[in-house]
Amino acid sequence: MHVRFGGRGDASELEELRLLAESAGAEVCGVITGSRDRPDAATFVGKGKAQEIREAVAAQRANLIVVNHELSPAQERNLEKATACRVLDRTGLILDIFAQRARSHEGKLQVELAQLEHLSTRLVRGWTHLERQRGGIGLRGPGETQLEVDRRLIRERIKKLNERLQQVAQQRRSRRRARHKVPIPTVSMVGYTNAGKSSLFNRLTNAGVYAADQLFATLDPTMRRLELPGNAAVILADTVGFISKLPHTLVEAFKSTLEEVAQADLLLHVVDSHNPDSREHIEQVNRVLTEIGAEDVPQILVYNKIDLTGQAARSERDASGRIAKVWLSATTGAGVDLLIQALAEHYRRRRRTLVLELPPSAGRLRALIYARFDVAREAPLASGGSLLELMLDDAQLAWLNEQRDFRSEYIVSDARLILAPTGSLS
Numbered sequence: 001m002h003v004r005f006g007g008r009g010d011a012s013e014l015e016e017l018r019l020l021a022e023s024a025g026a027e028v029c030g031v032i033t034g035s036r037d038r039p040d041a042a043t044f045v046g047k048g049k050a051q052e053i054r055e056a057v058a059a060q061r062a063n064l065i066v067v068n069h070e071l072s073p074a075q076e077r078n079l080e081k082a083t084a085c086r087v088l089d090r091t092g093l094i095l096d097i098f099a100q101r102a103r104s105h106e107g108k109l110q111v112e113l114a115q116l117e118h119l120s121t122r123l124v125r126g127w128t129h130l131e132r133q134r135g136g137i138g139l140r141g142p143g144e145t146q147l148e149v150d151r152r153l154i155r156e157r158i159k160k161l162n163e164r165l166q167q168v169a170q171q172r173r174s175r176r177r178a179r180h181k182v183p184i185p186t187v188s189m190v191g192y193t194n195a196g197k198s199s200l201f202n203r204l205t206n207a208g209v210y211a212a213d214q215l216f217a218t219l220d221p222t223m224r225r226l227e228l229p230g231n232a233a234v235i236l237a238d239t240v241g242f243i244s245k246l247p248h249t250l251v252e253a254f255k256s257t258l259e260e261v262a263q264a265d266l267l268l269h270v271v272d273s274h275n276p277d278s279r280e281h282i283e284q285v286n287r288v289l290t291e292i293g294a295e296d297v298p299q300i301l302v303y304n305k306i307d308l309t310g311q312a313a314r315s316e317r318d319a320s321g322r323i324a325k326v327w328l329s330a331t332t333g334a335g336v337d338l339l340i341q342a343l344a345e346h347y348r349r350r351r352r353t354l355v356l357e358l359p360p361s362a363g364r365l366r367a368l369i370y371a372r373f374d375v376a377r378e379a380p381l382a383s384g385g386s387l388l389e390l391m392l393d394d395a396q397l398a399w400l401n402e403q404r405d406f407r408s409e410y411i412v413s414d415a416r417l418i419l420a421p422t423g424s425l426s
Contacts, residue, residue, distance in 0.1 A: 001053060002068040003045060004035045012277045016244070017068040017090075019194070024097050029060040043082055044075040050082040057085045066093055070245070073121045091118060091247040106168045113161040114247070120154050172259070184225070185347065185395070186235045188261045188297075190289065191270035192281035193241030196304040200270060200330035201238040204340075228344045230374040230391070237264065242288045244280075251291060262294040266346060268339075273303035273311065273327065300342055301325045307332050315342060322349070351391040355412040360384040365405035372396070387412070 002014050014031060021028050032053055040046040044067065045053070053065060064086050071079070071089040080087045088096075095118055098111045189197045201207055205224035226236045237260050251258070261267065269285060271278050282301070289295050306313060306329045313335025318324040323342035328335025353376070358366055360383070369375060369388060373396060376389045392400070400406055 001032050001045065001065060002034075003039070003049075004033065005038070012280075013068060013244075017066065020090075020093055020097065021066050024093055024100070026064065026066070029062055030056050032056060039069075039075075042075065043079045044069065044071055045079065047082070050079060053079075054083040054085070057083055064088060066090075070247075076122065090245060094243070094247055106165070106172075109161055109165050109168065113158060113165065116154050116158050116161070118247070120151065120158075169259075184233055184235055185265040186223075186237060186260070186263065187226075187266045187268060187343065188237045188239055188264035189268045189270055190239055190261055190285060191241060191302075192272065192275075192285055193243050195241065195270045195272040195275075195281070196330045197241065197270045198238055200268075200302070200304060200328075200336075201236065203330045203333060203336055205236055207238075226343075228340060228347070230344060230348065232344060232347055232374055234266075234343065234347070237261075242285045244284045246288060251288070258292045258294075261289070262292050262297070264294070264297055266343075267294070267297050267299045268302050269299045270302045270304050272305055274305040274308040278303075298346075299324075300339075300346070302339060303327045304330055306334065313338060322346070347393070348391065350393045351396075352393075353389060353391055354397070356388045356390070356410045357381070357412050358385050358388060358410060362405055362410075365403060368403065368405075369400075373400075 002017060014033070018028055018031075032049070034045060034049045036046065043050050056062070057065065062085065065079070065083060065088070067079070067087060067089050069089060070091050071087070076087050076089060095111070095115050099115060102108045102111045189201060191197050201222070201224075205226055207222060207224045222238045224236050225233055227233050239258070239261055267289075269282070271282060275281065286295070289297075301324065303311075303325065306327050311327055313329070314327050315323050315335075315338045316325040323338075323345055326335060326339045326342055328339055330336070351374070356369075362385070366386070366388070369390060374391045376391060378389070379387045381387060401408070
């Protein structure tokens with residue numbers, strides 16, 4: 001069931017609702033649409049439309065009505081009475097999909113928390129026959145209704161879940177600090193659900209993350225190291241997909257997971273270029289990024305699925321010369337090399353050249369530098385030491401300064417030195 005407000009078209013929204021329902025495991029046997037100026041206070045759809053739905057339910061022998069809007073508890077309850085069928089709103093449907101997809105301990109806690117917060121206002125639906133106080137010998141007094149018991153139990157469970165999620169969030173922050181001790185930047189993949197993030201993640205890292213042509217195929221964030229040209233590396237993070245009207249309870253519950261996005265150095269905003277609503281999807285994702293405080297993180301727009309559109313793989317630079325857009329196919333691999341080039345360029349632009357003069361005793365430090373940094377060239381010294389020209393950013397320089405073998409006097413220059421024909425740096 002979808003209601004249009006203000007005369008707007010609904011083809012794409014209906015298609016998205018169908019995909020959501022099928023992702024949850026439902027079989028769609030009928031679609032009903034309607035137009036209104038504003039929602040009906042009692043049933044959201046109005047008395048006449050509710051009767052139409054009731055007749056369609058009986059004709060199709062349906063056992064569930066999915067409404068593509070967020071209903072109040074009273075509207076959901078009244079619509080169920082008017083149609084004699086169970087009603088699920090958009091938020092409840094998305095929560096059900098998340099419950100099916102969550103695999104990690106943290107993901108299950110987050111989904112359960114969101115479900116309980118959504119359910120806490122809807123208890124009256126299933127317990128109307130228990131709206132009485134408990135009594136009996138030795139149990140008389142103020143008493144407690146069954147609804148009050150359930151609400152209290154849910155409140156206690158929500159409190160415990162929040163405490164456990166705070167512990168998990170602390171563990172996640174500890175892991176993030178541990179990663180930051182080693183100067184490897186983080187790149188988070190974001191995008192509308194079913195844009196092909198997991199497929200692209202697998203193509204880049206050979207991670208084997210579950211990927212399917214369905215909404216919210218993967219929920220739990222996955223991280224892998226990605227090697228880039230020039231002895232550089234990044235941590236690539238695959239995150240949950242976004243969707244229009246993403247339930248606020250989910251954004252709150254997944255806040256610790258979404259912190260990975262807000263703390264990233266760069267976002268790969270993956271877009272389904274084959275979808276006619278791709279521009280609107282970009283806006284929806286940017287709205288969620290603003291909500292979680294990630295609006296200022298630099299982005300590269302990645303237009304995926306060019307194998308379905310017939311476009312050629314290419315990249316596009318912005319006014320400053322930075323690669324801002326890449327067209328590719330995660331399925332065929334076309335254009336993936338352009339994305340890797342864009343990542344390498346992005347981090348090269350943040351680096352500066354440093355020349356170090358290492359004594360013969362700094363063999364361990366020299367090995368660390370070769371393992372972690374982009375060494376452009378090396379020249380031996382008569383003393384047995386060596387001159388190294390390397391490229392690194394501020395975080396890498398800070399890490400280098402913390403190494404016990406490093407001395408500030410090793411730095412010869414911040415300017416690029418030219419390799420002379422004799423083989424020495426001058």
